[in-house]
Amino acid sequence: xxxxxxxxxxxxxNELQMxxxxxxxxxxxxxxxxxxxxxxxxxxxxxxxxxxIPVAEESGLIVELGAWALRQACxxxxxxxxxxxxxxLSVNVSPTQFRQHDFVEQVQRVLADTGAPARLLVLEVTxxxxxxKMDDTIARMHQLTEMGLRxxxxxFGTGYSSMAYLKKMPLYELKIDRSFVMDTPEDASSKAxxxxxxxxxxxxxxxxxxxxxxxxxxxxxxxxxxxSSMQGYLYARPVPxxxxxxxxxxxx
Ligand code: G
Ligand code: G
Ligand code: MN
Ligand code: NA
Numbered sequence: 001x002x003x004x005x006x007x008x009x010x011x012x013x014n015e016l017q018m019x020x021x022x023x024x025x026x027x028x029x030x031x032x033x034x035x036x037x038x039x040x041x042x043x044x045x046x047x048x049x050x051x052x053i054p055v056a057e058e059s060g061l062i063v064e065l066g067a068w069a070l071r072q073a074c075x076x077x078x079x080x081x082x083x084x085x086x087x088x089l090s091v092n093v094s095p096t097q098f099r100q101h102d103f104v105e106q107v108q109r110v111l112a113d114t115g116a117p118a119r120l121l122v123l124e125v126t127x128x129x130x131x132x133k134m135d136d137t138i139a140r141m142h143q144l145t146e147m148g149l150r151x152x153x154x155x156f157g158t159g160y161s162s163m164a165y166l167k168k169m170p171l172y173e174l175k176i177d178r179s180f181v182m183d184t185p186e187d188a189s190s191k192a193x194x195x196x197x198x199x200x201x202x203x204x205x206x207x208x209x210x211x212x213x214x215x216x217x218x219x220x221x222x223x224x225x226x227x228s229s230m231q232g233y234l235y236a237r238p239v240p241x242x243x244x245x246x247x248x249x250x251x252x
Contacts, residue, residue, distance in 0.1 A: 004059045007052055010039060011065060018072040019238035020089065023209055023231045026223045030248060034090040034124070034231060035073050036238045037065070057096055066097035067106055074116035076241050081120070083245050090122040090152055095129045104143050111147070118148030122172065125151060127159025138168050145170040152209070157197060166204060174201050178212025181232070185221040198225045 010016055017040060020033040039047040056062040073091035080087060097103065111118055123144065129137055141151055150172035158177045176197055183190035194210070201208045210222045213232030222230060236244075 003047075003052065003055050004061070007039070007055060007059075007065075008061060011061065011068070015040065016065070016068070017240065018069065018076065020076060020241050020244050021231055021238040022236035022244060023090075023229045024235045025229055026227075028235060030087070030236075030244075031229060032088045032090065032122075033244065034238075035069065035076060035092075037069060037092075038238075053094070057094055060096070062094050062096050063100060066094055067110070070107065071110050071114065073121060074110055074114040077116045077120045078114060079241060080245065081117075083249065085245065085248050086120065088120045088122050088150070090124050092124045092154065095126070098125060098129055098137070098140070099133075104140060104147075107144060107149065108147065119150075122150045122152050124154040124175070126154050127156070127161040127165075130159075130161045130165050134165065134168075138165075138170075141170050157193065166200075166206075171206055173207040173209060175209045175211050175231075176227075178232075181210050181212050181218055181222070182214075184218050191221070194222070195225050198222075198227055202226060 017038040018035045019038050020035050022030045023032045023034065025031045037049050037053070039049070039052055041047060053062070056065050069091055070093075073089055077086075077089050080089070100106065110116075145151065151170060152173040152175055153171060154175050155177045156174040157180060174197065176194060180190050180193050180197070184194055185191055198208055207228045209229045209231055210218075210227050211231050213219055213222065213230045213234050215234060218232075219230060219234060236247075239247075
């Protein structure tokens with residue numbers, strides 16, 4: 001309850017931040033990024049999102065927080081574009097946010113308000129979105145896709161849903177969960193899972209982002225199996241947007 005109250009206060013005081021973690025291609029060139037929310041504390045620490053996002057989900061604060069995140073994403077896209085670095089950015093959309101009756105209108109409004117191009121926004125959703133009202137969810141995804149937005153399945157392989165949804169949903173990309181990437185290339189079953197996901201995505205014409213890439217051996221394995229892009233500490237940590245722009249412009 002204290003956390004919930006503090007989060008609401010932090011949001012009202014404009015204390016939350018969005019960091020961006022670069023995504024790279026097989027040549028380690030930055031081709032996009034994921035926006036990740038940060039809640040800095042007065043003592044210099046951070047409350048991690050895996051602590052406060054669930055609180056926000058339960059209290060309903062996620063609706064306001066998610067709308068803010070979407071606006072931040074549009075503004076980040078525009079700032080990159082203005083710096084001559086146009087590239088798609090991904091933003092996490094929680095199931096509660098996606099299920100708001102006016103979610104499509106919210107997205108329309110923020111695109112109109114900011115002037116951000118829809119084609120540079122990728123919405124990351126999880127398999128949890130498909131637990132109920134799958135037909136409504138898919139219809140809504142089609143509406144957003146027609147507006148130019150693209151969808152990515154986050155934490156792919158960790159949910160309980162049937163893979164039948166892969167045929168029905170208008171998807172752009174899968175993100176291989178860090179828990180699978182972590183144990184490659186040493187662990188035989190992780191290797192087999194990652195290779196299978198990459199092969200399946202290839203057959204379905206989906207891009208794949210591998211998450212949590214920390215070692216060159218992991219990267220080499222992923223590249224050898226045609227993974228389209230990588231995200232992880234090996235390449236970049238989540239940083240404030242100006243730091244990413246500086247890195248890309250300065251070549252540092
Ligand atoms: O940023 P990590 O850096 O710790 O993120 C942890 C978790 O929090 C991830 O599962 C991520 O998807 C989620 N998360 C981070 N930022 C956001 C956000 O803006 N919205 C939602 N819904 N989840 C987020
Ligand atoms: O939205 P999602 O669950 O995919 O959030 C990505 C999470 O993974 C964030 O918490 C981000 O800070 C974290 N992360 C990104 N790269 C790495 C990495 O290389 N190693 C580890 N351990 N975590 C990472
Ligand atoms: Mn994500
Ligand atoms: Na993930």
